[in-house]
Amino acid sequence: xxxxxxxxxxQALNLSVSTISKALRDSYEISEETKQRVLELAAxxxxxxxPYASSLRGKQSRNxxxxxxxxxxxxxxxxxxxxxxxxxxxxxxxxxxxxxEQFANEQSILREFQGGRVDGVLLxxxxxxxxxxxxxxxxxxxxxxxxxxxxxxxxxxxxxxxDDFDSGYTAxxxxxxxxxxxIAYLTISENxxxxxxxxxxxxxxxxxxxxxxxxxxxxxxxADSTFNYNQVKKMLQRKKRPDGILASVEKLANPVYQAxxxxxxxxxxHVKVICFSNLEIxxxxxxxxxxxxxPAFEIGKTAASVLLKALDKKRARPSVQEVIIPSSLIxxxxxxx
Amino acid sequence: xxxxxxxxxxQALNLSVSTISKALRDSYEISEETKQRVLELAAxxxxxxxPYASSLRGKQSRNxxxxxxxxxxxxxxxxxxxxxxxxxxxxxxxxxxxxxEQFANEQSILREFQGGRVDGVLLxxxxxxxxxxxxxxxxxxxxxxxxxxxxxxxxxxxxxxxDDFDSGYTAxxxxxxxxxxxIAYLTISENxxxxxxxxxxxxxxxxxxxxxxxxxxxxxxxADSTFNYNQVKKMLQRKKRPDGILASVEKLANPVYQAxxxxxxxxxxHVKVICFSNLEIxxxxxxxxxxxxxPAFEIGKTAASVLLKALDKKRARPSVQEVIIPSSLIxxxxxxx
DNA sequence: CTGAAAGCGCTAACAG
DNA sequence: CTGTTAGCGCTTTCAG
Numbered sequence: 001x002x003x004x005x006x007x008x009x010x011q012a013l014n015l016s017v018s019t020i021s022k023a024l025r026d027s028y029e030i031s032e033e034t035k036q037r038v039l040e041l042a043a044x045x046x047x048x049x050x051p052y053a054s055s056l057r058g059k060q061s062r063n064x065x066x067x068x069x070x071x072x073x074x075x076x077x078x079x080x081x082x083x084x085x086x087x088x089x090x091x092x093x094x095x096x097x098x099x100x101e102q103f104a105n106e107q108s109i110l111r112e113f114q115g116g117r118v119d120g121v122l123l124x125x126x127x128x129x130x131x132x133x134x135x136x137x138x139x140x141x142x143x144x145x146x147x148x149x150x151x152x153x154x155x156x157x158x159x160x161x162x163d164d165f166d167s168g169y170t171a172x173x174x175x176x177x178x179x180x181x182x183i184a185y186l187t188i189s190e191n192x193x194x195x196x197x198x199x200x201x202x203x204x205x206x207x208x209x210x211x212x213x214x215x216x217x218x219x220x221x222x223a224d225s226t227f228n229y230n231q232v233k234k235m236l237q238r239k240k241r242p243d244g245i246l247a248s249v250e251k252l253a254n255p256v257y258q259a260x261x262x263x264x265x266x267x268x269x270h271v272k273v274i275c276f277s278n279l280e281i282x283x284x285x286x287x288x289x290x291x292x293x294x295p296a297f298e299i300g301k302t303a304a305s306v307l308l309k310a311l312d313k314k315r316a317r318p319s320v321q322e323v324i325i326p327s328s329l330i331x332x333x334x335x336x337x
Numbered sequence: 338x339x340x341x342x343x344x345x346x347x348q349a350l351n352l353s354v355s356t357i358s359k360a361l362r363d364s365y366e367i368s369e370e371t372k373q374r375v376l377e378l379a380a381x382x383x384x385x386x387x388p389y390a391s392s393l394r395g396k397q398s399r400n401x402x403x404x405x406x407x408x409x410x411x412x413x414x415x416x417x418x419x420x421x422x423x424x425x426x427x428x429x430x431x432x433x434x435x436x437x438e439q440f441a442n443e444q445s446i447l448r449e450f451q452g453g454r455v456d457g458v459l460l461x462x463x464x465x466x467x468x469x470x471x472x473x474x475x476x477x478x479x480x481x482x483x484x485x486x487x488x489x490x491x492x493x494x495x496x497x498x499x500d501d502f503d504s505g506y507t508a509x510x511x512x513x514x515x516x517x518x519x520i521a522y523l524t525i526s527e528n529x530x531x532x533x534x535x536x537x538x539x540x541x542x543x544x545x546x547x548x549x550x551x552x553x554x555x556x557x558x559x560a561d562s563t564f565n566y567n568q569v570k571k572m573l574q575r576k577k578r579p580d581g582i583l584a585s586v587e588k589l590a591n592p593v594y595q596a597x598x599x600x601x602x603x604x605x606x607h608v609k610v611i612c613f614s615n616l617e618i619x620x621x622x623x624x625x626x627x628x629x630x631x632p633a634f635e636i637g638k639t640a641a642s643v644l645l646k647a648l649d650k651k652r653a654r655p656s657v658q659e660v661i662i663p664s665s666l667i668x669x670x671x672x673x674x
Numbered sequence: 675c676t677g678a679a680a681g682c683g684c685t686a687a688c689a690g
Numbered sequence: 691c692t693g694t695t696a697g698c699g700c701t702t703t704c705a706g
Binding site for chain 2: 003006020046048049050051052053055058061071073074077078080081084094095096098111112113114115116117137141142225253254257258261279280281283284285286289296
């Protein structure tokens with residue numbers, strides 16, 4: 001028993017392949033009796049259609065591609081769950097692709113998509129991505145792309161994001177309220193939409209108090225955790241060290257806590273800390289971490305809905321939309337008692 | 338410009354489709370000059386082969402399916418990275434499927450695979466999975482399945498696991514050495530291979546000290562974190578509460594720490610804790626968490642290699658192998674000073 | 675060295 | 691109601 005095809009069913013039942021095909025798709029052209037016979041045999045032999053044959057024939061794969069920087073991150077894990085929850089309903093499949101924060105990977109993945117592997121794409125760009133030609137190329141092939149979380153300003157496409165600017169502002173404001181006067185900002189990329197927006201909010205809040213960060217207080221981090229740890233440590237060892245830290249992505253919490261411990265700086269007494277993070281265990285860190293928590297599941301869900309809608313009526317007006325779902329500041333001990 | 342096909346190239350160059358196809362695959366039958374012309378045009382038009390047409394024709398998809406319970410878990414995230422690192426080299430694609438720990442999902446995913454969507458499968462079973470018929474069905478269709486981490490004893494297939502029994506033993510022994518005399522074990526499923534093996538090791542270590550857990554000290558947890566929290570709390574509120582806890586999976590660390598805090602039980606003074614976990618931030622928990630850390634990346638890598646080898650020579654002897662890659666105990670404060 | 679033709683499994687006109 | 695046929699894009703004999 002290698003592979004049960006529609007032809008095998010046809011031969012077994014002395015029917016034509018088209019009759020089988022129609023029966024399986026419950027066509028009105030086929031008699032109830034025949035349908036029963038076909039369905040019964042299909043079930044018995046465990047018939048499963050070959051998805052590639054259908055795709056080839058039908059000119060659509062019913063696959064959607066999800067392109068993200070990394071899977072070991074609770075924002076993206078949750079977003080995937082949100083995407084899946086919507087997409088499965090509609091009989092689509094989710095293909096997850098990881099860029100590992102590298103533009104070259106992102107490029108080659110999208111390039112491959114031009115072959116028709118997926119009907120549409122949900123994309124959160126890498127930290128290296130500055131140009132959007134690879135995305136435009138794909139859209140030129142009539143493959144819709146919906147950005148989620150990390151977007152690219154110059155590409156005109158649907159975007160599902162959170163209120164990064166406001167969150168950056170709120171978080172910084174909170175640190176100011178708690179008495180901080182020298183707040184550092186940790187970014188993983190100057191180009192990255194989320195990081196840039198959050199920083200804008202941060203700068204706005206500071207300037208509201210007549211403050212401006214020194215160049216040293218904006219720390220460029222990377223994908224390498226040892227490097228990040230060293231950067232943070234160096235910052236905290238300066239004579240004039242910050243009394244507050246705003247970390248723009250989840251993975252930066254670790255280096256901050258480690259460095260503080262290493263240098264015997266108490267959080268929040270010596271340094272107050274807030275991190276953009278969806279980590280559940282933020283509450284059991286030492287001390288519990290104040291976070292900006294993003295609506296990860298919702299963002300995934302919304303992005304998927306928007307994409308599916310776009311696939312439904314490819315011919316309709318390409319009214320590009322931007323949806324903003326707010327994040328929330330969850331105050332815990334790391335930002336003060 | 339909708340879709341560039343091989344035929345489009347053929348027409349543009351006044352060649353036949355077969356010549357194009359051969360040129361693209363660098364066949365010795367084609368002249369250097371023609372190859373150049375074809376490659377040049379293909380590059381210029383951004384030609385990408387339709388993977389479904391190739392799959393249909395070639396009878397292999399070059400896709401491998403990765404079926405896991407959950408993606409929001411650092412073991413699985415890391416394992417995915419390991420899998421990817423191997424599989425990409427060989428020009429295969431990775432399709433990730435989530436069972437959400439439900440057997441019904443696992444079943445229907447594997448059933449779908451019978452249609453030929455993937456050439457082989459890497460599987461880590463759900464906590465509900467007890468029977469392996471759905472797996473046997475797939476293998477009967479000549480689709481190789483390699484288990485990783487969570488296996489099923491009665492299915493004869495390649496298995497890449499860690500030394501769960503030994504780890505359970507070592508962890509428990511460590512708690513005993515630190516003075517614990519009543520150690521609880523938190524499991525998420527009695528059937529699950531990893532949970533069961535780790536528990537065997539735990540029981541062995543206990544009995545080495547003439548100890549036996551009371552029924553109350555083996556706590557059945559679930560996929561629901563509130564439920565787990567309540568279970569743990571209940572356990573810690575009993576008159577005779579444990580002085581040590583061994584948690585069998587990563588997600589159980591949170592409920593344990595939360596419950597201890599809620600009940601004002603100090604870790605490690607009142608209760609010592611060890612958790613099977615790959616969380617990087619274990620070090621910055623309060624207190625830092627002693628873990629059994631699994632070789633997640635390695636397990637993924639090995640599983641993928643074994644699967645690819647099986648795909649290479651489907652006709653070769655089906656010598657089933659079991660690879661065991663050891664975990665390591667990383668001692669931190671939660672198990673004593 | 676190049677081309678014609680068959681066929682992978684499925685769907686959808688179109689005939690009967 | 692059922693069957694015949696063509697074709698999705700690609701690979702691969704087999705002929706020229």
